[in-house]
Amino acid sequence: MQIFSSTFGRRSLLLGGAAMATAAAGCSIDTGTPSAKPTAAGSEAAAEFVFDTTGVKLPTDKVAFRWLDSGDLKAKYLDPVIASFGEQHSNVTVTYDGAGWDQVNQVVPLGIRNGSAPDVFALPQNVPPQTAIAEGWVQPLDSVIPNFDKWRAAFPDTALIPGIHVFDGKVYSWPLNSTRRLEKMLFTSTDLADKAGVDPDAIKTWDDFRDAAKKLTGAGKPGYLVTGDHLWVVAMYLANTAGWRGVMTDGLDMRTGKYSFASDEFISAVEFLKSLVADGSVVPGYLTLKDADARAQFPAGIAGSMFNGPWDLRAWKEKSPDFNFTLNPLPSPDGKPYHIPFAERGANQTWLYAKTPIPEVAGVILNYLGSVEGQTKMVELTQGTLVSMIPEANESVDHALLDPNAKKAAELARELMRAAPQLELRTADAGKIKMELKPVEPGLQNVMQGIMSGQLPDAKKALAELDGKLQAALEGAFTAAKAAGADADFQQTVFPNWDPSKEYTQADYDALG
Structure with a gap:
């Protein structure tokens, strides 16, 4: 069995609000620890990256490009790619800043207010994509990434999901890597x-x-x-x-x-x-x-x-x-x-600042990052710890560059994990439903701490109460979204043909009618 050779399925459902308030924090898809100090061109560009600039009019004067996200493992890929672009285009001073979530949460809103946000950034943890779009923080990528249709076609049909990456038919973000990896x-x-x-x-x-x-x-x-x-x-x-x-x-x-x-x-x-x-x-x-x-x-x-x-x-x-x-x-x-x-919705999304003065630079870099070649490099530079959502990229890696433990972890994920159905692929109004989802407190994280500390001695009772609150919040979100005109029927969360031992595919969605 090849470790990086199967088509990765879909993942996701109606996360966000009540569900993740269940935990009061997201899962460890991205640990978000700082990746060291911000780095500029020349710092780690050990590999050669080929950027397609065909038909793109890049700036010729001195400009600065900045990318801000939570850092951690993805910095092993993003840092050298961005640095290499700066080396190849000497008039562009580039900075990759993997400063951690605290920095993202503070710097991005301040930069938006001041009109000086990074050109590409991760959204603060308390800002839903719908809010960022409605407030004019970010812009779609369709007209920014060169040869966009070809770029998008490299991803599986269900990789770019309405309400997560796609809004009003426009692609605003994309998954840098797959979330088909065992968190435990x-x-x-x-x-x-x-x-x-x-x-x-x-x-x-x-x-x-x-x-x-x-x-x-x-x-x-x-x-x-x-x-x-x-x-x-x-x-x-x-x-x-x-x-x-x-x-x-x-x-x-x-x-x-x-x-x-x-x-x-x-x-x-x-x-x-x-x-x-x-x-x-x-x-x-x-x-x-x-x-x-x-x-x-x-x-x-x-x-x-x-x-x-x-x-x-x-x-x-x-x-x-x-x-x-x-x-x-x-x-x-x-x-x-x-x-x-x-639920495979991918990880490590970033967004393009609506007021960036150099969208062409961002477009060329994003075009490479999401290409088959770029995604192959991502797997290799992270030694197999990050896996692409593009099957061809996983099939193309040089296995000699992969860490044996990362290869084993990826193999275990392929053997044990199965893509489940998700609401976003059943209704285009999933984002509107999610916006109506109210947080539940205390969430699962606090309930579990209370059970383990003895403050909640009856675990079944405490968890049953949590179930009731979560269910009420979820059904309430559907009711509110439907009243506002959304395609929102609670039965859209019910997938009677789901077999947890099998991948849930597009054919399974189609079978629901």
Whole structure:
């Protein structure tokens, strides 16, 4: 089986508002840690990138181009590409600023007010795309990217989604990479496992993991690392291994259109986590630990094991080259195979400033970034940790440039993850519905913290109350959107032909009529 050779399916549903307020934060699709100081032309342009400027009238005077986003792994790709453009066009001073989400949240709104926003930027976390468009922050890409029709045609038919990337028939943003990647796999410190007599490859069931965590703890280090701000993600993934049909990341069962956090499968995942705490196997003070900080400490031996995604592989390799670990799929309750349903809407979107004085520069760079050649380079420069939504790009990579652990993570994602149906591909008015979705407080993140801390002793009751609030918010959004003239029928969230063990394809949408 080839690691980067299959057509990636769709992912997504009605996320946003109530669902992600469920978590009070997004999943770890993008950890958003700063990628170091802003860099300019010449900093990392080790590779040659060919930019197509055919028919484009680029500026000849001195101009400055700035790109601002949350940084992290994607900086390994964006930084050298943008720097290379500056090297090839000496009159253009370029800056890639991967400064983290705090900087994005502050700088972009201020730049909009002052008329000096970066030419390309990530939207602040509290600004929906519809708001940015309505307020005139951003502009569509259709007339900016050269040979736009050819550029768009390289993506799968369902890659650019109404209400996420496409608004009023215009493409405003696009997914830099796929979200078909497991946010939670089992990572185990090889050295600590050897010391404790634990074989990570033999951990297949929840009981296997519980026993291994006890042994690791008994050998001198906490057996398991989990953090308060990611308990909810861990619980969702564990519940999926038990057969729960909640779709990452909002937990809606797309077969019924219902939330089911109080289901037996989810409750069993919660009880499993509580058993690890009761065993004394969890890192002390885990409820106040921040996930990004804790993950960075894993190579130093903060714990023997953790459930983590692939985003730290590159950082661990660079900063802790002597750290040895194993990577395995999550255990399931009885060791049986499972599937993780997910919504493929892509990750790491950026937007073009409506008042940029040099849209031609942005267009040429964006044209390369989203091309088959550019997407192939993305996979290679991130050593396989980022995967493209363009199948041809994944098939074209030089496998010698990929990190073995990243390749294994990608392979596991292909084996275990299945694209679920999503509302945005059923109604073009999904964005209007989403705008009516009211946040639910407390969300899943706070409810999970309350359960684990003992403040909410009846987990089933607390989660049932959350289900009710989320359901009311979702149905209320449909009612409000319909009253405003949108194509909004709550039955659009119900996909009776969805089989969570299979990819949900365009043919499945068509079969609904």
